Amino acid sequence: MEVNYEKLGLKVGLEIHQQLDTSTKLFCNCKPQLFKGEPEITFLRRLRPTQSELGQVDPAAYFEFQKGLKILYEANSETSCLVEMDEEPPHPLNMEAVETVLTVALMMNAELVDEIHVMRKTVIDGSNTTGFQRTCIIAMNGEIKVGEKTVPIQTICLEEDAARKTGREGNLIRYRIDRLGIPLIEVTTAPVIHSPKEAEETALTIGKILRATGKVKRGLGTIRQDLNISIENGALIEIKGVQELELLPLVVKYEVQRQLNLIKISEELKKIGVKEEDVKEEFFDVTEVFRNTNCKVIRKALSQNKIVLALKLPKFKGFLKRELVPNFRLGTEMADYARFWGKVGGIFHTDELPAYGITKEEVEALRRKVKTENQDAIVLVADSPENAKDALKAVAERARQAIRGVPEETRAANPDGTTRYMRPRPGAARMYPETDIPPIKITKELLEKIKTALPELPEQKLKRLIEKYGLNMKLANQIMDSEYAELFEIIVKETKVQPTTVAVFLTETMKALKREGVQIEKVSKDKIMEMFRLLGKGELFKEAMQEIFVWLSKHEKESVQNAIKALNLKALSKEELEKIINDTIRSNEKIVKENKAKAFGLIMGIVMKEVRGKADASTVSQLIRQKLSEHP
Amino acid sequence: MSENEFSGYKGEALKAIRKAGANIGDLIRIIRNGQVYEGILIPRSEYGDKEHVVIKLKNGYNVGFKITSKTKIEKVGEGVKPSFTPPPPPKQNPELPKVTIISTGGTIASRVDYRTGAVRPALTASDLYSVVPELGEIARIEAKILFSLFSENITPKHWTEIAKTVAEEISKGVNGVVIAHGTDTMGYTAAALSFALQNLPVPVILVGSQRSADRPSSDAATNLIGAVTAASKAPFAEVAVAMHETTSDTTIILHKGTKVRKCHTSRRDTFKSVNSTPIARIKDGKIEMLTQDYRKRNSKNRLVLKPKFNEKVALIKFYPGINPSIIDWFVDNGYKGIILEGTGLGHVGRYCFESIRNAVEHDVIVGMTSQCIWGRVNMNVYNQGRDLQALGVIPLGDMLAETATVKLMWILGQTQNIEEAKKLLKTNIAGEFNPRTIF
Structure with a gap:
């Protein structure tokens, strides 16, 4: 069914975050890279929600704190210092990063601030060792062209990336702080996007501008898209962490679908007369019902002296199994609430029972014990009394919201385009100044420097690539999006190699090699340049390029010359080639004498087999013809 | 209206704010290059320049705008003073200490x-x-x-x-x-x-x-x-x-x-x-x-x-090439005690000896600690140390230089008697000496 998004009042705003490719982090001199393997340093912290001047505490954060949440940070000494550990004040703002953001701001025609003030934005989920993220506005009120449409850019910020979560065991969350402090640019659009497709196109356009600076990181995990989505009669939902651009339209589509289905459920619940006050926080200990159960989850819980607690949801029968988006039901939403607020593994509900080893008899006993009518639903949790109670309280709250409509939430994106409940939407961003960093003036001199080196806008560049180098549209687009865009122009300028040959190698060949599992990033741009130089001088043949490249990717420290030597792929001199041809003709004397025309194919085959990658085919065939004709 | 209420602002920026009739915390509007920015006027660091005005935007961010002839500032509304009212303290449990x-x-x-x-x-x-x-x-x-x-x-x-x-x-x-x-x-x-x-x-x-x-x-x-x-x-x-x-x-x-x-x-x-x-x-x-x-x-x-302290005590850190007249200055200015933070086991250069002799002769108590921080002084190992002791310098074992200074201030707050003071300096009063150094 075609959805008319305009009519639904769909409004989407995008927040695009991309890591900048600087030589050091934003507030210290650590390398902005991640590490693999075991951490050298670990330390344990708690983050305490602080009260604002208005006496407000972020309720979700405070809840986690009260539950005794602890954070185990992992670090190594190459990628983190005392600054990331929150054991030393931040160093001054990295000007390399500021310059890149200013470049983007000018490309988006934004108004620059005159003085940058770094702020602290309270974040106490543990992803920042300090309990806040450092961020600053560099420009406002810009705009970009997306097709024919002008999309306003509200803010362009520079901020520090957060630590990355590496695990959670009960009340202990693990974070690795290598990523903490990597500079991020954040571009925020106005909520003027009205369809899933437009969301993707807008993100694509922003991405192209960012890449045009040549100063952003590439690859998975270096870019993250957040969205805020609302439809009429729905709610404003923040969706965090969409990593793949291609997923954006699907995320928007699913979110609209989810909100529409929630609105429908709310209407139906109201119609059958369910009221919020009917959902009571009355919990029934039904442990005895399951004393001899075959349900593994419950049996395991009971063996740990936990209990089974039940909650009645009046007239909810059938609603919990309602699918909101593929494989995602109202019951799933409730389970996510239970997990977040109760720290339980999950819930059972009567819409899906009997199943999971729970029998029909047990369901009947349960219904008797909780005294439900047939149209009621029951939700079960097997955990410690405290957790079970918290979980069911959250389920009850979610049920009441279902009567009301769509609750405002912050949700996290799943890899399949659906989303899951993350936390309630935080109140107004609690920001206060980072007093450890003095304000930075954007001087005339700095601006002039950036203006003179401003990169071309993507559409201008595309035009130039096609006109100047004779590339077709597809190839020009590919080279522009590739990280070798700059290298391409240098190679073409400094060697005599055909631009199309260079472009094909840098895009299609590279992509194919990558698909085959070749680690293309292990071959430096200098080495690629060297290969093309040799190709231009005729010391290397096109056919040899791929093999040499693959060898270099496996031998990171070796030179191009060594690769050629190791693979025996040096271009043959005319004399060497002639000798091979003569030898081949001689050892096939008989056939040559019988039939020269037939012999050509044979000789060509044998010689090419021997010289592949060391000589080019047209030279070989020309020489063979010549030798054959000279042959008596 | 006092200058203080514009905390941090001066020069051009202060003039512009005054002209707009705005106060810290007021909602103001800045018009620049045809763009309008609204926010709350924020105090400025004392060390900030004279040209920028800082506002807190609705989204929470602070930004600075330069005041030029083309910038306009208008007051939009009175600020609301934020007040912090802590929740009432919990009931005290009479069982608790x-x-x-x-x-x-x-x-x-x-x-x-x-x-x-x-x-x-x-x-x-x-x-x-x-x-x-x-x-x-x-x-x-x-x-x-x-x-x-x-x-x-x-x-x-x-x-x-x-x-x-x-x-x-x-x-x-x-x-x-x-x-x-x-x-x-x-x-x-x-x-x-x-x-x-x-x-x-x-x-x-x-x-x-x-x-x-x-x-x-x-x-x-x-x-x-x-x-x-x-x-x-x-x-x-x-x-x-x-x-x-x-x-x-x-x-x-x-x-x-x-x-x-x-x-x-x-x-x-x-x-x-x-x-x-x-x-x-x-x-x-x-x-x-x-x-x-x-x-x-x-x-x-x-x-x-015993809360009295005598401030006429100095802590002097020895370094290569130190001018010994620093010691003389303290003696001339009526100081009663000097704690030296010497090198290694408790040494200072021979070129300081004359000034130290002079100090001791003026009844100034001179004690020796080590700038190594860890370990104890021992002034019997080298000649230099033995000579310093002969001059009247008191080795202070494993006492921290800072603690020794505080202790001598306290001693001289309790007694004027030099011999008694010296004795007290060497006596373990509050665990400042540890007779054993454990690895």
Whole structure:
């Protein structure tokens, strides 16, 4: 069914975050890279929600704190210092990063601030060792062209990336702080996007501008898209962490679908007369019902002296199994609430029972014990009394919201385009100044420097690539999006190699090699340049390029010359080639004498087999013809 | 209207704000290049330039705009003064021990103004309970603000005040006293109180923090909880410093007041016990004793208060090429004691000998400590050391240079008699000497 998004009042705003490719982090001199393997340093912290001047505490954060949440940070000494550990004040703002953001701001025609003030934005989920993220506005009120449409850019910020979560065991969350402090640019659009497709196109356009600076990181995990989505009669939902651009339209589509289905459920619940006050926080200990159960989850819980607690949801029968988006039901939403607020593994509900080893008899006993009518639903949790109670309280709250409509939430994106409940939407961003960093003036001199080196806008560049180098549209687009865009122009300028040959190698060949599992990033741009130089001088043949490249990717420290030597792929001199041809003709004397025309194919085959990658085919065939004709 | 209300603004920026009739906290509008920006006028750092006006935008960010002939500022509305009303303190459990928290200032005793980022002193009981509600489960807290000083501004006169205040609280029968203090000179104050408060019946715990209390990661709350735990139920009656043991929030360590030193500019575990083991560790609310060598808590002990200090004592760090007339200057200016922070086992260059001889001849007490920080001086190993002793320099064993300085100030506050003072300097009064150096 075609959805008319305009009519639904769909409004989407995008927040695009991309890591900048600087030589050091934003507030210290650590390398902005991640590490693999075991951490050298670990330390344990708690983050305490602080009260604002208005006496407000972020309720979700405070809840986690009260539950005794602890954070185990992992670090190594190459990628983190005392600054990331929150054991030393931040160093001054990295000007390399500021310059890149200013470049983007000018490309988006934004108004620059005159003085940058770094702020602290309270974040106490543990992803920042300090309990806040450092961020600053560099420009406002810009705009970009997306097709024919002008999309306003509200803010362009520079901020520090957060630590990355590496695990959670009960009340202990693990974070690795290598990523903490990597500079991020954040571009925020106005909520003027009205369809899933437009969301993707807008993100694509922003991405192209960012890449045009040549100063952003590439690859998975270096870019993250957040969205805020609302439809009429729905709610404003923040969706965090969409990593793949291609997923954006699907995320928007699913979110609209989810909100529409929630609105429908709310209407139906109201119609059958369910009221919020009917959902009571009355919990029934039904442990005895399951004393001899075959349900593994419950049996395991009971063996740990936990209990089974039940909650009645009046007239909810059938609603919990309602699918909101593929494989995602109202019951799933409730389970996510239970997990977040109760720290339980999950819930059972009567819409899906009997199943999971729970029998029909047990369901009947349960219904008797909780005294439900047939149209009621029951939700079960097997955990410690405290957790079970918290979980069911959250389920009850979610049920009441279902009567009301769509609750405002912050949700996290799943890899399949659906989303899951993350936390309630935080109140107004609690920001206060980072007093450890003095304000930075954007001087005339700095601006002039950036203006003179401003990169071309993507559409201008595309035009130039096609006109100047004779590339077709597809190839020009590919080279522009590739990280070798700059290298391409240098190679073409400094060697005599055909631009199309260079472009094909840098895009299609590279992509194919990558698909085959070749680690293309292990071959430096200098080495690629060297290969093309040799190709231009005729010391290397096109056919040899791929093999040499693959060898270099496996031998990171070796030179191009060594690769050629190791693979025996040096271009043959005319004399060497002639000798091979003569030898081949001689050892096939008989056939040559019988039939020269037939012999050509044979000789060509044998010689090419021997010289592949060391000589080019047209030279070989020309020489063979010549030798054959000279042959008596 | 006073200049102060425009905190930080001057020059062009101040003129423009005045012209608009705006005050700090007012909603203002800045018009520039045809763009309009609205936000709350924010105070400016005293060291900021004269040209920029800072506003807090609706999205929470602060930004600075340059005032030029083309910039227009208008006042849009009056600001709403944010006020902080802490929640009412919890009911006090009469079963719990009584602890008084005396605040002298520093990072631990500060609150941030979230609007401006300015740090303000605050450590009333209700503030404390609102920030660290767990305290209500450990003790019945009474809080007193004695000073609001950065610890580098604390002098021996303040030590006297603090000692008297502690004595007063102890005389009221509290189960322990906690002193919130800036970390920079907390080691000196700890040493001073160790000498000034003798025969203690209950613990006196100094506590500070290395990361400001406004940040969720601050060590202030955990340190304070540790300090109050120690004050309310530790088995010892000593002056101690309570701070993080490591970079983790897991344990709080208690250092003896005379053997503790700040050893890192910024880390949480900056305080180290030097030439001694710490007294105790607190983990999960439990106190684990690390030494048996401590004065036991005993409410029958009668506190002896000796709060006087003589400031005419200098600490001089020797370095290659030091001008010995520095020593002469102190002697000429009526100083009664000099603690030398010598090299290695306790040496200074031979070119200082004449000035040292002169000092001793003028009845100035000269003591020797080591700038190595760890280890004890031994002035019998080399000639230089033996010669210094012959000049009258007193080797001070494994005593910290800072503690030695504080001790000599305290001694000269108790007696004018040189011989008695020298004897006291060599006597172990508050655990400042440790006869054994353990590996």
